Amino acid sequence: MxxxxxxxxxxxxxxxxxxxxxxxxxxxxxxxxxxxxxxxxxxxxxxxxxxxxxxxxxxxxxxxxxxxxxxxxxxxxxxxxxxxxxxxxxxxxxxxxxxxxxxxxxxxxxxxxxxxxxxxxxxxxxxxxxxxxxxxEKHIAGITTTKEPILVKKFYGYLSSLDFERINQNANKFYKNYKVRNETGNEFNFDYAWQNGTLNLIKPISFDLKESKGIAEKAYKNFGLFTDLSNEASSNNLRYDLLIARPTLKSLYREFDHALGLLETLQRVEIVLEENIEKYSQKAINALTLDI
Incomplete structure (x- = not known):
């Protein structure tokens, strides 16, 4: 052979x-x-x-x-x-x-x-x-590459029937592809943003990984990212809304809870678990359609 x-x-x-x-x-x-x-x-x-x-x-x-x-x-x-x-x-x-x-x-x-x-x-x-x-759709090198777009699609799916042109006719209340630039000029993209006193920027984060190390590393990276963007949040009255997916493997729940606890310490950040996206979306709908 x-x-x-x-x-x-x-x-x-x-x-x-x-x-x-x-x-x-x-x-x-x-x-x-x-x-x-x-x-x-x-x-x-x-x-x-x-x-x-x-x-x-x-x-x-x-x-x-x-x-x-x-x-x-x-x-x-x-x-x-x-x-x-x-x-x-x-x-x-x-x-x-x-x-x-x-x-x-x-x-x-x-x-x-x-x-x-x-x-x-x-x-x-x-x-x-x-x-x-x-x-x-499969796990590659310890990460799931398809879960995060699913999270934002869930959110937008609940809002997709809204008349965004009418909603934004007097003032911008809903954005797609909203960009935030930090102090050094690096630009970061957020899929959607909606206005409700603060401008709430949506970022999906999937912890549906294969190893606890991957969950820890992803939590640290996002903790660093939103710490870096905290000045922009304060200056521009922003809030970062994180749509979070849990791991499928029960053996990773402890590491996930630790990651969640780390992210929850961030200022001007709201955690939205995947099972709460519909409820969160309804809040956005109520805010966006309040005066129309």
Whole structure:
């Protein structure tokens, strides 16, 4: 049975260096025995946009096209010439010939080498694509990538029948994609905002993760984020409303309670658990329709 070595690197969309957030959107595979590259990427780029509204899908597609073009222009004799570099220094090869590590939003991860016994290159590619990419709703690298857009869609779903043009005719009371800029000029996007004495900015946070460490890290990152944005909240009469999803695994409830307790200490922050989104949405509806 043939021992098929392969080397692969995950292409990640890095949305926020501050929050350390990234999503897998592609995978580059090299099969040394066949001197062959395979590049696969997610066909559901719109899912990234549903998670991060300020994503430029056009920019991402341009990057993907450039990667495909560079791989196509590598001739077979060139691949054969660089065989040693490809096998032993795959990361450096990517940086030099495919996509430089220059701090752009798309970056390849550190490569890994593995072996497949009896599987051809297409089977290898299919298995890796199924495991790492966004095309299916599944846990990837310890995080759930689909829960947070579900939280905001639940909220907006209750409000979707409102006449927002009429609501905003005299003064802006409801916003989509509201942006807050901190003291250093970094900009943060909130899916929705609604006025009720304070301007309430909505941020979904899913703790439906696989490990307690992931819950702790996410809590610390968001605690740091909203601590950093506390001056903006005070200056502009803002409130940050966090739509929170619980973990599915009961073994993580203790860590979740600790994370919730940490976030509850923040000033000008309201916690809205997933099961209370309908009640919270009704408060927004009542405030928005009070004078119309």
């Amino acid at each position: 043939e021992n098929n070595q392969y080397i692969y690197s995950i292409l990640k969309y890095k949305h926020s260096l501050l929050l350390g957030e990234s999503l897998n959107i592609g995978i580059l595979i090299y099969i040394p025995n066949e001197e062959k590259f395979i590049f696969r990427y997610s066909k559901s780029l719109s899912r990234i946009k549903s998670i991060y509204d300020i994503v430029s899908e056009k920019t991402i597609k341009q990057y993907l096209s450039q990667i495909e073009l560079k791989l196509q222009t590598l001739k077979s004799d060139e691949i054969h010439f660089y065989q040693n570099e490809l096998v032993n220094f795959f990361d450096k090869f990517i940086d030099k010939f495919i996509l430089p590590q220059d701090g752009s939003v798309l970056q390849f991860s550190s490569s890994k080498t593995s072996y497949s016994y009896g599987n051809d290159s297409e089977t290898i590619a299919n298995n890796l694509t199924s495991k790492y990419l966004l095309d299916k």
